Amino acid sequence: MPSILRNGAKWFLELGVEGSGGTGIFSVSGHVEKPGNYEVPLGIPFKELLEIAGGVREGRKLKAVIPGGSSVPVLPAEMVMDLTMDFDTLRNAKSGLGTGAMIVMDETTCMVNVLRRISRFYFAESCGQCTPCREGTGWLYRVLSRILEGHGRNEDIDMLVDVANKIEGHTICALGDAAAWPVQSFIRNFRHEFEFMVNNAGRSLVDDLESAA
Ligand code: SF4
Structure with missing residues (x-):
């Protein structure tokens, strides 16, 4: 100063x-x-x-x-x-x-796991005033948990993006956008990790690469 x-x-x-x-x-x-x-x-x-x-x-x-x-x-x-x-x-x-x-x-980071951690935070922080944020953040967290626990479905990945798109821009404070942007960008840039986990009963692509090394 x-x-x-x-x-x-x-x-x-x-x-x-x-x-x-x-x-x-x-x-x-x-x-x-x-x-x-x-x-x-x-x-x-x-x-x-x-x-x-x-x-x-x-x-x-x-x-x-x-x-x-x-x-x-x-x-x-x-x-x-x-x-x-x-x-x-x-x-x-x-x-x-x-x-x-x-x-x-x-390189040791599992992007699915990181996204679930971030989504848990926004789910916990939602004050519940707006429906898209109150319901949507819970959906994001639960679907990501399902994928990590080995019960993911192929349609889950597009559904995550769809839910995030429905939250973004439809809430009265910025927390809604803050919850949506990580989901959209993680899947845009690391979709193959989400697909691998869905198709391999919750196994992380990162663990797979490490054990092959
Ligand atoms: S967007 Fe903001 S005001 Fe709306 S439920 Fe989420 S935290 Fe509350």
Whole structure:
């Protein structure tokens, strides 16, 4: 703050990029060596931010990143590695900067399990005022649980997206969208993991790959 007063607003804005001036604080958590809060110029390449956070733990491979908090659409590694951390770039990649609460996931992560965990949170947080959120978040959680418990059906995957689409934009506060976006983006980017689990009685594709290694 004193630096901004000393150097002026223009100086601060120019630390970032056009459309995302100044700096941002990223709270990096998950599978990194040095989780923490890092204040960096907006527009920093994701690769650099990952390096600042110590890289992926134990030298493992990056699998996915949620750039801005659990409600923000997830991005696969091959996409996020080429992106910069600013509003326009992430919006164009169908994700967002959100709160900057970045969650990093390595190759050992089961995306179905992560999505169920996120959905459990929004189900618990729904205050119940709007029907799509009150009923829909429970549906999402129960269907994801069914898939994980080995009782998934082929039609469940499209049904999850359908329920999420019916919640998005149809509630009076942002929690409805926050519950829908993870479901839409996890299935858009990692559909094969959901299909594998449905077709293999709840076995995770990740466990399968690990045991084959
Ligand atoms: S969208 Fe907001 S207001 Fe509506 S039920 Fe969910 S938490 Fe409550």
